[in-house]
Amino acid sequence: MEQAVVVVGAGPSGLAISACLTVHNIPHVILEKEDCIASLWKKRTYDRLNLHLAKEFCSLPHKPFPVNSPTFLSKREFIAYLDNYVSSFNIKPNYHRTVELATYDEVGKKWRIRAKNTQSGILEVYVADFLVVASGENSEANIPELPGLNSFGGEVVHSNQYKSGAAYGNKEVLVVGCGNSGMEIAYDLSNYGAHPSIVVRSPVHLGMRLLPYLPVFVVDFIVILMAKVVFGDLSKHGIHRPKKGPFHIKNITGRSPILDVGTVSKIKTKEIKVGGHAKNKNAREGSEKGEEEG
Structure with missing residues (x-):
């Protein structure tokens, strides 16, 4: 043909x-x-x-x-x-x-x-x-290798299988990855009464929706400044910001900045816990979610 x-x-x-x-x-x-x-x-x-x-x-x-x-x-x-x-x-x-x-x-x-x-x-x-x-950059699921995952007794779900937090009410849930999907899934789980913890592996930018009509370096400066004003110092909550601006990082690494949908306020009130990296947890109940970003 x-x-x-x-x-x-x-x-x-x-x-x-x-x-x-x-x-x-x-x-x-x-x-x-x-x-x-x-x-x-x-x-x-x-x-x-x-x-x-x-x-x-x-x-x-x-x-x-x-x-x-x-x-x-x-x-x-x-x-x-x-x-x-x-x-x-x-x-x-x-x-x-x-x-x-x-x-x-x-x-x-x-x-x-x-x-x-x-x-x-x-x-x-x-x-x-x-x-x-044109197969897309997110067409294949990335399953991270986590210590103890094979012996974990709870449910393991990749983010591409997750639909809503309705089935996880009052359960302990570990969300691995703090990209946009991971942060929003943690927020959704909390809204349904689950007790989510999220793994933040590296510094991340949390931003708001801004008008993209300015040069990248100007937008980066504005995003960093506004994020400090709106969110305050998040390091005490386990979230650290990179020194470079979000769009500079996007251009260099391909990683997108995180757009907050309400997750930060839940982190501040400890409705969502933040950890530094995934550890071996021999729990027999709850759920663990692998997520492709973060």
């Missing part, structure tokens, strides 16, 4: 590429290993998730969000937007396709992509001028 472009992944990035190619009448195909678009959003996100960026910075090409939609969309609203986006541009991914190999022929100047149809078991070969890999 020969196409001008093969796109791997039907998440937001893959859909955006497809829409742009469609607008310019460029033949292409999307290969998606799951049975739906945006599988991370539809299958592996928690219930209370909202976009952490304003809608103006999250819309896909050629289709802005409706004017009357909220500034920070809920998970459900964003999924509905993506479904509508697919309909608007008549995007039809080839589902159940797992890409096994992609090689570039220097002589023929073509990509050869081998994909397996996981429903039929048939191997398919696609030939294309261009290959776009």
Whole structure:
């Protein structure tokens, strides 16, 4: 099967590429290993998730969000937007396709992509001028190696399996990772009456939603200054800030700053405990959550 472009992944990035190619009448195909678009959003996100960026910075090409939609969309609203986006541009991914190999022929100047149809078991070969890999930076779960995890008697759940804290009321829960997901999951657990502790492995930036219309170094300065004013000294609560600004760190390491949804106030009131690193805990009850960030 020969196409001008093969796109791997039907998440937001893959859909955006497809829409742009469609607008310019460029033949292409999307290969998606799951049975739906945006599988991370539809299958592996928690219930209370909202976009952490304003809608103006999250819309896909050629289709802005409706004017009357909220500034920070809920998970459900964003999924509905993506479904509508697919309909608007008549995007039809080839589902159940797992890409096994992609090689570039220097002589023929073509990509050869081998994909397996996981429903039929048939191997398919696609030939294309261009290959776009849009599988996403969070497509695979990262399970940390924790001391004593194999002997732990409680429930172990990765954040991509977590939906809400409803099942964890009055339980001790260790959240491993203090990225945006870890901090928000700890907050959600506390709201449902659980007793969460969160592992903060390294210094983190806690920030608020600010207008991103200034140079990075200016925004970094403002974020650091405002965070000190709003949150105060958090070191006594186990949270330390890096010396460099949050967006400088994002550019260098890829790690995003944490946007507080109410977790800090719960840490200050000790509704959420903070620890420095995961330790061997031979508890027989409670839950332990591995989380990919932090």
